[in-house]
Amino acid sequence: MGILEVKGVNKRFGGLQALGDVNLSVAENTVHAIIGPNGAGKSTLLNCLVGKLIPDTGSVMFDGKSVLGRTPYEINQMGISRVFQTPEIFGDLTVFENMVIPAFAKRDGAFRMHAFESVANEKDICIRAEQMLVDLNMQDKMRMHSASLSRGDKRRLEMAMCLLQEPRLLLLDEPTAGMARADTNNTIDLLKEIKEKRDITICIIEHDMHVVFSLADRITVLAQGTPLVEDAPENIRGNPKVREAYLGEAA
Amino acid sequence: MLGLDKKDATILLVVIALALLAPFLLNPFPSNSGLAQFNAGYPDLMQRFVIFGIFAIGFNILFGLTGYLSFGHAAFLGVGSYSAVWMFKLLSMNVLPAILLSIVIAGLFSVLIGYVSLRRSGIYFSILTLAFAQMSFNLAYSVLTPITNGETGLQLTLDDPRVLGQTATASGNIPATNVFGLEMRSTYTMDVGAWSFDFNAGYYLCAIIMILAFYLSLRIFRSPFGLMLRAVKSNQQRLNYTGLNPKPYTLAAFIISGMYAGLAGGLLASMDPLAGAERMQWTASGEVVLMTILGGAGTLIGPVLGAGFIKYFENIFSKINDNVLHQWFSFLPEGMEDTLVFLLHPFVGKGWHLTLGILFMLVVTFLPGGLVEGGQRLSRLFRRRSRDTDTTPDPEHHPKESPHVAE
Structure with missing residues (x-):
């Protein structure tokens, strides 16, 4: 089976x-x-x-x-996570923000109204996002706009976002x-x-x-x-x- | 400070300073000088600055973050105003319960409109909200006359019950709106030399509420919720495939911005207790879109700047008429004076919309990020000049290439 x-x-x-x-x-x-x-x-x-x-x-x-x-x-x-034929990432956000979103989805489910906490104060989420970027050798691009990444790096980022959700x-x-x-x-x-x-x-x-x-x-x-x-x-x-x-x- | 990082705390302090010192900042010209007509520091206009600031801050939470362009937000403004006036008629002239009811009713109303409109996105969403707003306008204008008093508008009368207050004052007038006895219209005028500054209770109430509203939007912008809203704007497909449901996020943003609009409507009615259907018209909805885009959609302070900018134009620029122009150019020879006045005539007075339209076009074309982008470009220009002497390169602009790119 x-x-x-x-x-x-x-x-x-x-x-x-x-x-x-x-x-x-x-x-x-x-x-x-x-x-x-x-x-x-x-x-x-x-x-x-x-x-x-x-x-x-x-x-x-x-x-x-x-x-x-x-x-x-x-x-x-x-x-089940999916990687698309053309990389689907959040182009308006930074690489780090791209990574934080799946981490929240994994922890909080499909919707949670956390409007008063600060993203920067969610230490466990930030650490996981950073760790995954280090694992995939992208830590030096953390603050970059994800739309400005090369095609290969976009793919890598998308993969990292999917892997972060385990x-x-x-x-x-x-x-x-x-x-x-x-x-x-x-x-x-x-x-x-x-x-x-x-x-x-x-x-x-x-x-x-x-x-x-x-x-x-x-x-x-x-x-x-x-x-x-x-x-x-x-x-x-x-x-x-x-x-x-x-x-x-x-x- | 207050759960904000240093940069955001600075922005908040700037907004607080601007709001509290507005009576000074907006009255830079001595009251008997020729430039006094450019002074905007009178209570009525200052109230409008901050109230429409609140409206635009709320609109920006929806439009700036999620990219959903609502063309019907004036409906919530109108609903807020009607609720507040009804509170003045039935309960008391205290503005706090009125404002609370405005927020609640506008919130409920936005649940309804948002739930239906958010089934579509893009242009269809805009059209749905526009349709709802026009429906609300027509309902208020004719069908619901018992509630809205139709085209006359809802006003206070001498035989309103006001169960917790008084129906009429001892002198037989309609009582004034107040906060626990402090009347909204009470104004203290300070004369310093040739200058005169007005400190109005109503303005300061609005300003404090605007500061709170701004602080709340600052927290939302920096929260995981705010991040999700930006993700909605950026790529809904990816959001869906990342295990997040975009619908409740957009609906929540819609309701929050509707409540902001209701708050603004309630404050408008608190400053001047009447509510008319024209407040819900599509031009009013369009105005808040203009404010947000002009100031900079998606930026924190942009909507407030945009609101101030447009309201200033509406109230100050529109007062410049041919006589004023003739005064300005009286030093020129007769023929030139007349020609210049003739040329400028369409752009001032009743033609202020023309000037605003041209400015709007210029801003959107050359500064897509609005006035805020203009400010950023200026500050970057100054910083670059001072950096020319600085030899250390900025690490942020020279990211180290990762090995596999170099391969």
């Missing part, structure tokens, strides 16, 4: 069957990659996991509880899309480090095979809305069906 269990999920947009009978089981403390050609339904699947879309049929269970019908913030409070499941939507090789390698190193140091399950959607094969413990190949194969990385490479649907096309 995995931490995330997707069973018989269908999603249709008008005449397009975006997801057809998707079954997926993500084991705890592993890195599970979902790959597939464009239009395979990877993003639709991800959106069904975080409450942005509701599947037509099927069930999505996280840690034994259904996530269907819950809003994104409720699902986040259950322990999620049980981290969803990554093409974390290296549009990145230069050096930045991609940095992200791989960062994710490897996260995987080693923390008890965390990572579910990653990615186009870049280099990233997938250097990180994943298990890979699901999605084609035309249906899982084609699910196997260990070394078996995926040689699988003729996958070659045909995806790798062959690329080669």
